Amino acid sequence: MEPLIRELTDADRDANHRLGADAFGYAADRQPSALPPVGGAVLGAFVGDELTAKIRARDDRIHLPGNRTMEMFGVEGVAVHPEARGGGLLSPLFRAGFDRARRLGQPISILFPTAAGIYRRFGYELVGSLEQREIAVSALAKVKAPQGISLRRATNDDLGELRRLYAAWAAERLGPLTRVRPSAPILSGDYLASPASVTLAIDTTGEIVGSVRWTRGTGYDPATSIIEVEDLIGRTSDATRALWRFLGTFDSVSGRVNVELPSGDESLTALPAEPAPAVKEHRYMLALVDIPAALAARRGLPGLTAQLPFGVTGGFAEDVDGHYVLEVSGDELRCSRGSSGVGPTFHARGLAALYGGAQRCAGLRAGGLLDGPADHDALWDALFNVPAQVRDYF
Numbered sequence: 001m002e003p004l005i006r007e008l009t010d011a012d013r014d015a016n017h018r019l020g021a022d023a024f025g026y027a028a029d030r031q032p033s034a035l036p037p038v039g040g041a042v043l044g045a046f047v048g049d050e051l052t053a054k055i056r057a058r059d060d061r062i063h064l065p066g067n068r069t070m071e072m073f074g075v076e077g078v079a080v081h082p083e084a085r086g087g088g089l090l091s092p093l094f095r096a097g098f099d100r101a102r103r104l105g106q107p108i109s110i111l112f113p114t115a116a117g118i119y120r121r122f123g124y125e126l127v128g129s130l131e132q133r134e135i136a137v138s139a140l141a142k143v144k145a146p147q148g149i150s151l152r153r154a155t156n157d158d159l160g161e162l163r164r165l166y167a168a169w170a171a172e173r174l175g176p177l178t179r180v181r182p183s184a185p186i187l188s189g190d191y192l193a194s195p196a197s198v199t200l201a202i203d204t205t206g207e208i209v210g211s212v213r214w215t216r217g218t219g220y221d222p223a224t225s226i227i228e229v230e231d232l233i234g235r236t237s238d239a240t241r242a243l244w245r246f247l248g249t250f251d252s253v254s255g256r257v258n259v260e261l262p263s264g265d266e267s268l269t270a271l272p273a274e275p276a277p278a279v280k281e282h283r284y285m286l287a288l289v290d291i292p293a294a295l296a297a298r299r300g301l302p303g304l305t306a307q308l309p310f311g312v313t314g315g316f317a318e319d320v321d322g323h324y325v326l327e328v329s330g331d332e333l334r335c336s337r338g339s340s341g342v343g344p345t346f347h348a349r350g351l352a353a354l355y356g357g358a359q360r361c362a363g364l365r366a367g368g369l370l371d372g373p374a375d376h377d378a379l380w381d382a383l384f385n386v387p388a389q390v391r392d393y394f
Helices: 010-024 090-103 116-120 156-170 237-248 266-270 291-296 348-355 361-366 377-383
Strands: 004-007 040-047 050-064 068-080 108-111 125-136 150-153 196-202 208-215 226-234 256-262 280-288 305-313 322-329 332-337 345-347
Touching: 004 090, 010 040, 010 050, 010 068, 040 090, 050 090, 068 090, 090 108, 116 280, 125 348, 156 196, 156 208, 156 226, 196 237, 208 237, 226 237, 226 266, 237 266, 280 348, 291 322, 291 332, 291 348, 305 348, 305 377, 345 348, 348 361, 361 377
Parallel strands: 068 108, 226 256, 305 345
Antiparallel strands: 004 040, 040 050, 050 068, 108 280, 125 256, 125 280, 150 196, 196 208, 208 226, 305 322, 322 332
16 A cells, blocks of 8 residues: 655644654653644655654755855654564655755755665765764863963853854854754754853954853762763864863863764864764765755855766656756856766765765765766865764754
8 A cells, every 4th residue: 555645733743752752762751742843844654544654854954165055954753663664665755855855945955864774775875973072171171271262151142142153163164054943943042051051262352253062060070070062163273272171171070071073073183182982973964855956056166167067876856867067167056957978977875975075086986876987076076075064963
């Protein structure tokens, strides 16, 4: 029997909760959530009258290099009834999700997988991770305090400045959420709510150039006391060092800091020694839903004019497979459908990996995700050489 695919309404609240509890092990006292969720929708697959599988579509916006932003289809809450797993129910759900994304002008999709292999058949590829590290507070105490940076505790009056700080930090990066959508108003009053605290780094002109959100934890025995850090942002190297050094001032009462940062985050280079490997990570994947729109949203290379014909195969979203031409005119990119024949062919996963800065063309060729003429590989690498950095798990 073909499943019925539709958006869930509040009449489906209890069924949605039961399916989620099977998949994610909700606590017994957790209450069913209202539907539809703010800033998105839940798509359900019904076999007969039973809700048997679902995905939550998160409508959000991400930053792109060059102070640009783009709409995004975030996927979370993927669940299949235990007795129906392996029955192919995710395929019509993702097809419906991609169709919805195209209608809403969302050229890319991002998700955090529990198992990457499940999602590769839908065109997703791994492009990075959000990593948790444990750093000894005694190591942070060795960071040399920079000159010209003062610190103070943030208040609700600083929320506007915190938003501007974050937007300025994210302006040249690929992937951070804008943090202003209804689906995740992260830089709101809750950001400063107890037990969390936010400390600001301020330069000699009075400008806020960095911030760290931290939770002190309990006790004062360095062997057991832990400081949780969810957000460390430095616009300058001095601000970053000042914030690390601030955390190091707890060395007599706290033994370690648990900090969550994107893979490759530059703030780790300010530490006096190489940090230990991540103890936990949330890997994330990217898929291209609308290739012309996704590529045209990116920035070109000043002074470069080029035409790059290419093909795409192995895609899942409608109209992804086919032939294209990417036109580079300085800072601007334009992508349109092209004729067959002359350029390389990317697997949809390979183009997603390149777009997310996770692989160069040589690696894609070695992995079987790119073949055909290699004349323009260096240009493709140069155009998409910014690694994805996602700070917010969903």
